[in-house]
Amino acid sequence: MPMPIRVGFLVGKDTDLVEDPKYDLIGDASFLEDLPDMYRVDSESKEYLKSCPPGTQGFAHADVAIPWYIKKHFEDVEVDIIMPEDITQKRLASNLVNFVIGYDVINAVFEGKKRLDHVMKCFKTCGNIMPSWEVQDFIYIKSRYMQACMDSGVPMAPTVYAFQGKRSPARLLNDIKIRGWKTFVMKQSMMAFSLGFCKLTVEECDKNPKILQDYFKDYPDCPEYVVQEAIEGFTRNWEVRCFWFNGEFLYAIANRAAVSTEDGKEVIVTGDDIPTEFLENAKRIGREALKVLPQLTTPDGQPVPMTLIRTDIGCSDSQIYDKDYNWDPNSKTFFLNEIEYGGTTYFIRHLKADMIPKWAELYVAKSREIQQKMLEGKALGESVEPKSKKAKTAAAVMKKPAGK
Template sequence: MKVGFIVGKDDEIYSDDNLYDITPKKYLQYEELNTDVAIAMTIKQSYPDINVDIILPKDISLQRLKKNDVNFILGYDCINQIVGEPYVKKFTGKTGYNKLRSIYSNKSAKVFPPIEFLDFIWSKDKYLEKFYKKKIPITPTITVSTFNTSKIISSVQKKNWQQFIIKPVGGTVAIGFERFKLSECLKNPLLIQEYFNNNKKDYSKFLIQELITGFRKHGEIKMFWINGEYSYAVNTVDRGEDNYKVKIVKDKKILEECKKFGQNTINALPKIKVGGKVIKPALVRTDFTCCLNNSMHLPQYYFLNEVEHQDAGSYVNNENIKYPYVQVMADTFVKKAHELINAGF
């Protein structure tokens, strides 16, 4: 069995001297081993029956992927292409996006999860709408693809949002994220117009939401579901470049409430079928924050903020997080590859 791993991470260093020493230098980023390559190298060492193909972003091609029985995206998807992390010359701009998406969309590329599932994960407007219908708690959202400033301000006024945010569909980290005050926008509507002028060349849809003040104070509960089962969670608190913390989740009531919402989210995801069999995604991350409608900090006011697939950050490069992510995911991907091939992938 030949299994491909599309890598590209450069911000999730994995400390393992033995694994580092046997990893070919071309797979190190800035002379560091990252978790995506570590997973592939762990499989290479621990599962001699698996022929591992580590694929750098610059080497992605339909011809390369077709040679493998299955290909897992761990470090370079269409969102990475949009934000240019990492920069790949042949995949730059809209032409590059279309080229990469065309490869991942081709059934003979044998990419897992398939493009239909990935499209759902990449389209925050779509999944927020679906999860709202499934009664999963989300913050009220306005989606815009045309940029009529007066209509946008009117919609925000109707919702009585004194402070609000705008962020692009398809953005990641804080790229394209901006905060606004309604009072300032009423005085100077060009503030919003300038935002769209600066961002619409890269994105076609944007989400407008009330500013949730608890986000900065309480951060996010990022919850990892491996093969559909809860595995671990971390609490990230981002208060600026010099004040970013990753902690374990100590409040059991909050953890249990988010697990309940998270399980409902996992159940609501599109089903992946191969040969008539439902195949669970290898990993999904559900991110929750507080507090819905800027309510009190209580477990029941946490809401779903984001969903990511198997290339999501794991945070195990932080000393507070002890979960054996690389080993578990190596085992998971081997089992998933066997499951897919047996189903006729």
């Protein structure tokens, strides 16, 4: 029997429960019965149980459940679950490939510069992180994929960027006024969990310049602020999040913001509960957005279809004021709000079917595909190498000066 493929999974989620009553309605979590407690997370402290007092109860999340399912069901894959503190060049190099499925650079941002520098160095230089650093960085720095999408005709909300070292509160406000906006939102690259998000009006910032000044003082290290005209209809309409693997649609979840619901709670629906108009437009725009992403490659540089990408699509049905836009306020306009990748929330327990086996199959199939491509590439290289060496030697002889 051939040696199993050694595959790493970088974990670190605390928001994507699988050991949960909602999951029990659609799936069977018994495969997690022998999961070591060190991989479970305390719901209160959000820490892994290995860092909690004895007796603390914890639960498994999607990023651990998927590789554990693989470990239990696929003999040709040797699973290496990598905790955040265990990320090193040596550990990553011990695997054929390492999938970012929970913890990533954005998590490291919250742990300080030293930690961030370490994780970034590992991701940039290990050569076998999946998706590749090129893909990750393209998504982390939002202006890269946003501008690429806009240039390709993918609809997006009116947007300006405020880059570190080239920004000031007065300049940003002036840029916003030139565009004609009345209300705007501030977001940040290299950030998550809506931290740094705020909604402001031009009028209030005009009256009180300190509002933007304080924002700039609070977030001086952010590489770029992403500033967009506020879309009034965004919160009252469904935002549809589509999940893609190998460029193919898997499923979607739709949520409506708490501020627009009667009971003040966020609503999440999936499957055929998502209005058809919203789902089909989300899939249409998501497919176009996928086209702007860098080509994913194996560790030896061969192209392969993309791993998990999530496209979040919003809806506008109200007046916007940007001077360059002409969206009809009396009809729905769907637009790309965000792109995320493998470390995102999978929403496993909110679905109508058990997707743990499917995710396991996809990651195993991708691992096999990468191994096969690399073996074929190596075999091709070995068949060509002797000729290359011979030609190089002959060329070297020809270049020798006469008489020597």
